[in-house]
Amino acid sequence: MNNFVLITIGVTLLSCVFVVMGVHTYSAGRAQQAALVRRLSSAGELGHAGRQRRFRRVDRRLRRTKLGRRIELKLGATGLDFTPGEFFVYTLAGIVGVWAIAASLLASFFGPVAALIALWGANAFLNWQRAKRTEKFINQLPDLTRILANATQAGLALRTAISMAAEELEAPAGEELGRVANRLAVGHSIDDALSELSERLPSRELVVLVTTLVLSSRAGGAIVGSLRNLTVTLEQRKETRREVKTQLSQVTVTAYAIPVIGIGSLLMLDAIMPGxxxxxxxxxxxxxxxxVAIGLYTVGFALIRRMSKIDV
Structure with a gap:
């Protein structure tokens, strides 16, 4: 009987110890989670160089919507230091300002038309920034493949080679590879991390590089030789793209000059004959x-841009 009492007391004391340890572990985990949330929140509210974020309430509400998620994805691909809330508010203010200016300078009818053009212009600005960043990234691909080839030839793993390239290359390649390295560091596979990169900055050259790296990581093989051959090919494509862009520069200027001529003619007409x-x-x-005239100008602009777009 005495042994049974002692065993019961011992089990009870041991259970109490486990309960205390569990409560301590739970409290420590909650504290770490709260600290992580505060750190991430402060990182989200601060931009590059510690810039204080604006319109945080609008940003939090906008991120819950489909429109906010689309804006966030586009901003992430452009590299601009804006939150979706900031971009939304600035765009809305710009639309209102353009509406007022067009209605006062031209006529009240042109206010809504100018607002629609401003809305289209905001989306076109994001697409232009994304294309510009993608173009810079494509120009850095030969250096990227050269670094990866040298690193893998030295015996480094592909994950380590990507981290090394992220440190040595400038933006945007360094920033994008830094994102890939961070994904790999938290447990994402190479396939997923590189696929997200190709979705953010879509291009044929990047798709070829991603496919080469993914296939090499899966099946092995002569990755060094493939990367060196790819480096030579990317250098040649880089020169070809530069020559094509130079040849089509006049056509591009013509495409933008046509709408400017139309707006200038309206301002000239209103200046010559007020009202x-x-x-x-x-x-x-x-x-x-x-x-109808605005539609024709838009069609002409789109056709000229389409004819001057040559995929290399």
Whole structure:
């Protein structure tokens, strides 16, 4: 009987010890989680060089919507130091400002038209920044493949080679490879990390590089020889793209000059005959003519840009 009492007391004391240890571990985990949340929140509210984020409430609400997620993905590919909330507010303010300026300088009819053009321009600006960043990244691909080839030839693993390339290369290649290295460090596979990179900066050259690295990581093989051959090919494509861009520069300028000429003609007409735009857009036939003219200018701009776009 005495042994049973002693065993019961011992088990009870041991259970109490485990309970205390569990409560301590749970409290420490909660404290670490709270510290991590605070650190991530402060990182999200601060931009590059410690810039304080604006419109945090708008940003938090916007990120929950489909529009906010789309803006966040586009901003992530452009490398701009803006949150979705900041970009949304600035775009909205720009639309209102353009509406007021167009309505005061031209006519009240041109206010909504200018607002729609400003909305399209905001999206076009993100696409242009994304294309510009992708172009810079493509120009850095020969150096990237050369670094990866040298690192793998020296016996380093592919993950280590990517981290080394992220430290040596400048932006945007260094920043994008840094994201890939961070993904790999937290347990993501090479396939997923490189696939996300190719989705952010879509290009044929990057797809070829990603495919080469993924296949080499899966099946092995002569990755050094493949990377060196790819380096030579990328250098040749880089020179070809530069020559094509130079040859088509005049066509590109023409595409942007056509809409500018149309807007300039409207301003000239209103300056020569004050109030002419108000009288013209005051009738239904005048409004229809303006809308048709804007549509024709848009079609002309799109056709010229499409004809000057040559995939190399």
């Amino acid at each position: 002419a735009l108000d009288r013209m857009t005051g009738a239904f036939i005048g409004q229809t003519a303006v809308i």
